[in-house]
Amino acid sequence: MALKIQFKKHILQFKFEAGTSRGTLKTKTTYFIIIHDTQTGITGIGECGPLKGLSIDDRDDMEEILADFCTEFEQTSWPIEKEEALEIIAEKVPAELPAVRFGFETAFLDLINGGKRLLFENDFSLSKESIPINGLIWMGDKDFMSAQIEQKLEAGFDCLKMKIGAIDFEQECKLLNHIRKNYSSNEITLRVDANGAFKADEATERLKKLAAYDIHSIEQPIWPGQVEAMKVLCDRNIIPIALDEELIGVHGNENKKILLENIRPQFIILKPTLLGGFKETREWIHLAEALNIGWWITSALESNIGLNAIAQFTAQFNTNMLQGLGTGQLYHNNIPSPLIIEKGFLKYDEDASWNTGLIFNSN
Missing domain, CATH: 3.30.390.10 (Enolase-like, N-terminal domain)
Known part of the structure; x- marks a missing residue:
């Protein structure tokens, strides 16, 4: 070539x-x-x-x-x-x-693969199947977060992921309580993402409060690098814990294995952009499955070019876990693509097309 x-x-x-x-x-x-x-x-x-x-x-x-x-x-x-x-x-x-x-x-x-934005051939990229995803609720004041929750529910999402740790914790609990008063855990799955916002000495009590709202999982409750503290939280299993930032910067199969064996989380979150691409992400998946640790894949605010690649990669695996791939509608100037979201599913519309002109006109 x-x-x-x-x-x-x-x-x-x-x-x-x-x-x-x-x-x-x-x-x-x-x-x-x-x-x-x-x-x-x-x-x-x-x-x-x-x-x-x-x-x-x-x-x-x-x-x-x-x-x-x-x-x-x-x-x-x-x-x-x-x-x-x-x-x-x-x-x-x-x-x-x-x-x-x-x-x-x-x-x-x-x-x-021919320059058609079809990196992995599977039922998703061939428009035969869709990927279930969670609806992401961004941080903000109570009214902004409440509006997002209502929008996602009206759009047909049955799994919401709420970022927490920015506004008052009691206000965040009230928002979760509002959801649970109207929707049981059989109707709406709730995930929360703390992005490491809790202090290690307060995390247990906060997890106990959150547990009252039938939370599916919490991502990265404390800042990464506190292995012993994270291990204790995972062992207590007050709420299933998903490692996210904890995985960033961990290189080599043996180091990945040591981390997972030491902490023994219930889940791990995989972001190919942050972990080093598809080859590295596959290593994490194989290690997690060998240790009976659940996993799902999440985009890291890529444009539709990166999101499409991650979605097609994800569709190769036999998993029913809801993925974190709902970021394609975040931007005014995203790359027009066949990716669409319908009722909590990410789909590849075979009747739509890519418009990459915006890429070649970028600075």
């Missing part, structure tokens, strides 16, 4: 101020990786979108890094087999650059 590789910076604009325990998001910078085969005319597109304040490769020199890899990969001999391409990327891109790995993985898989 004779390749021309470049990247394009794109600043995604949120439709609202998206509140998290780490602050409020109004924009998100992402980079599209564009690989053009000058012999066949096929173009593959991927996405490198480190998450500010969370990704280990949230770096000021990202553009220089991407430029260097574009040059290096133009001079690399590439196979036509997907797994071989993933191996080359894993060898050349260090584990400390997970979003970069994911960006080149998605671009090369798209190129190898």
